[in-house]
Amino acid sequence: MAQTMKNRWAGLLLLVVILVVLALLPVLVNNYWLRIATGALMWAGLACSWNMLGGYAGYINFGHSAFFGIGAYATAILMGADFAVPFLATIPIGMIVTALFAVVIGAPTLRLRGAYFAIATWAFAEVLMQFATVVDFTGGTGGIGLPPFLNERFFYFAMFAAAVLTYFLTWSLFERSRFGLKVKALRDHEPAAEAMGINTSLVKLQTFVLSAVVASVFGSIFAYWVTFINPKSVFGGDITDQMVVMVLLGGLGSLWGPAIGGVALFFVNRLIWMYYGDTAFYIAILGAAIILVVLFLPNGIAGLFARRSGKSGSVLDTVLGRLLGSRQGGRS
Amino acid sequence: MTAQAPAPGDQPILFVRDVHKHFGGIQAAAGVDLEVGRGEIAGLIGPNGSGKSTLFNLVAGMETPDRGQILFDGHEIGGKKAYKIARLGLARTFQIPALFENMTVSENLLAAAAEGHWHGAQQRSDETLALLHLEPVANNRASDLSGGQQKLLEFGRVIMRQASLILLDEVTAGVHPNIRKIILEAIARLREQGTSFFVIEHDMEMVRNVCDRIIVMDSGRVVTSGAFEDIVQNSEVMQTYLGRPQ
Numbered sequence: 171m172a173q174t175m176k177n178r179w180a181g182l183l184l185l186v187v188i189l190v191v192l193a194l195l196p197v198l199v200n201n202y203w204l205r206i207a208t209g210a211l212m213w214a215g216l217a218c219s220w221n222m223l224g225g226y227a228g229y230i231n232f233g234h235s236a237f238f239g240i241g242a243y244a245t246a247i248l249m250g251a252d253f254a255v256p257f258l259a260t261i262p263i264g265m266i267v268t269a270l271f272a273v274v275i276g277a278p279t280l281r282l283r284g285a286y287f288a289i290a291t292w293a294f295a296e297v298l299m300q301f302a303t304v305v306d307f308t309g310g311t312g313g314i315g316l317p318p319f320l321n322e323r324f325f326y327f328a329m330f331a332a333a334v335l336t337y338f339l340t341w342s343l344f345e346r347s348r349f350g351l352k353v354k355a356l357r358d359h360e361p362a363a364e365a366m367g368i369n370t371s372l373v374k375l376q377t378f379v380l381s382a383v384v385a386s387v388f389g390s391i392f393a394y395w396v397t398f399i400n401p402k403s404v405f406g407g408d409i410t411d412q413m414v415v416m417v418l419l420g421g422l423g424s425l426w427g428p429a430i431g432g433v434a435l436f437f438v439n440r441l442i443w444m445y446y447g448d449t450a451f452y453i454a455i456l457g458a459a460i461i462l463v464v465l466f467l468p469n470g471i472a473g474l475f476a477r478r479s480g481k482s483g484s485v486l487d488t489v490l491g492r493l494l495g496s497r498q499g500g501r502s
Numbered sequence: 503m504t505a506q507a508p509a510p511g512d513q514p515i516l517f518v519r520d521v522h523k524h525f526g527g528i529q530a531a532a533g534v535d536l537e538v539g540r541g542e543i544a545g546l547i548g549p550n551g552s553g554k555s556t557l558f559n560l561v562a563g564m565e566t567p568d569r570g571q572i573l574f575d576g577h578e579i580g581g582k583k584a585y586k587i588a589r590l591g592l593a594r595t596f597q598i599p600a601l602f603e604n605m606t607v608s609e610n611l612l613a614a615a616a617e618g619h620w621h622g623a624q625q626r627s628d629e630t631l632a633l634l635h636l637e638p639v640a641n642n643r644a645s646d647l648s649g650g651q652q653k654l655l656e657f658g659r660v661i662m663r664q665a666s667l668i669l670l671d672e673v674t675a676g677v678h679p680n681i682r683k684i685i686l687e688a689i690a691r692l693r694e695q696g697t698s699f700f701v702i703e704h705d706m707e708m709v710r711n712v713c714d715r716i717i718v719m720d721s722g723r724v725v726t727s728g729a730f731e732d733i734v735q736n737s738e739v740m741q742t743y744l745g746r747p748q
Binding site: 348354357362364366369370484 | 563564583584585588593594600601602604612614618645659
């Protein structure tokens with residue numbers, strides 16, 4: 171018990187130190203590194219939003235970039251000359267639009283299990299990307315520009331605030347509340363969760379909408395930050411792919427896993443780009459990371475630090491088992 | 503069947519009439535009629551494939567009956583969703599323990615109370631851990647438990663539901679005698695508090711010691727019901743159930 175309390179205080183102290191360092195980062199590093207840190211915070215937040223449904227509820231969403239894209243396009247369109255809405259006001263509007271899309275898409279697709287749900291969500295993102303390429307109000311394949319605002323510190327703190335809020339929301343909702351118990355229960359055994367009085371359809375939809383809305387916020391900030399978006403840059407399947415690998419590497423279904431995986435892989439991405447001027451090699455690293463996790467790290471990097479009472483099973487086993495249609499999981 | 507639904511005030515906790523269910527060409531329930539009284543522990547026996555688990559699934563809302571009537575505490579529940587039936591006060595265990603495997607033992611218990619029974623859940627969870635002798639493994643993952651402990655934990659979850667009717671599907675099958683004793687003591691304690699039980703069991707010793715009445719199923723129908731002593735005197739039933747030569 172004393173050891174547990176000691177570890178808890180040590181963890182809290184580490185968190186405070188990290189937050190203080192992150193808050194002071196703009197005065198510690200130049201704009202180049204600040205830009206990289208901004209990107210790392212965005213990916214940590216996006217990975218966390220994917221983990222809400224994929225890790226806590228066990229539903230693998232291969233179309234999560236759709237919600238990132240909706241947020242990005244909402245901000246880009248609303249900040250354009252036709253509407254001239256202030257940036258901060260575009261974020262809640264993007265969240266509402268995203269939530270509506272999530273309800274319309276989630277209600278039917280969350281009835282599907284395993285690979286069927288994954289395929290349906292992937293198709294949804296593809297459809298949205300194609301739609302964005304053929305309609306005028308998105309700028310089509312040519313994309314859409316936003317009013318430039320060249321203030322790296324502003325975007326750093328915007329991503330920082332969004333990431334902190336995302337992790338606080340995840341901690342309070344999924345780790346410390348009744349809602350989190352319901353979500354994890356349906357992940358582990360949906361019929362048993364129903365038998366405990368849990369309306370699993372509703373809880374899944376709530377989680378789906380929440381994860382979508384969070385991704386939309388990062389999409390809004392991203393669009394304003396980069397000042398130009400096109401369908402591929404915000405709806406592309408590689409965005410979801412990266413979130414998935416970041417979560418798997420960091421630790422599926424854990425609070426800090428997405429942060430660890432997101433920051434680690436984004437820095438690898440930037441380092442490769444710095445030294446080789448191209449990120450093709452990064453794709454190979456993503457593949458290697460998946461193999462590494464499946465074979466040796468089912469609980470991800472975060473699992474190396476977790477106090478585990480035994481060795482049997484992991485969230486990855488449960489989720490892969492569902493994805494592949496077997497109760498026993500993907501590893502033997 | 504000519505039996506009518508019982509009048510209010512004299513209602514059994516569970517009332518099943520002429521319930522049918524087929525899967526493809528297999529008739530799993532072929533006009534099931536039975537009742538479970540309030541405060542009663544009713545045992546359900548029958549050979550494998552006789553329709554016992556299908557009946558549990560129909561009552562608990564895991565399957566929808568093709569036709570027939572199922573009343574729980576006066577509410578028509580045939581075809582209702584499982585979570586709605588659970589919220590009315592019916593809880594169940596599964597033949598193979600259906601645990602929340604990545605959650606701890608304590609979290610499993612709390613999850614069972616997360617919908618509708620949250621007030622005082624932490625205290626009841628502690629009491630349930632003590633009652634079932636699960637305190638030493640309270641912070642272990644459910645998947646790390648032994649088979650017997652998993653049965654205990656699943657039973658603990660139905661305790662947390664504070665249900666008026668509990669369906670137990672072979673809850674003592676294959677467990678150590680000590681764990682069996684813990685479960686039987688907990689059943690007796692809940693029964694004193696007014697909980698009714700409907701129990702699928704192959705262990706005739708347990709059936710004799712625990713159940714007030716035995717219901718025998720075969721080929722999707724109720725063959726007979728009565729006190730244990732009457733049932734074992736029925737050579738036709740024993741032939742069907744145990745394959746004993748006459």
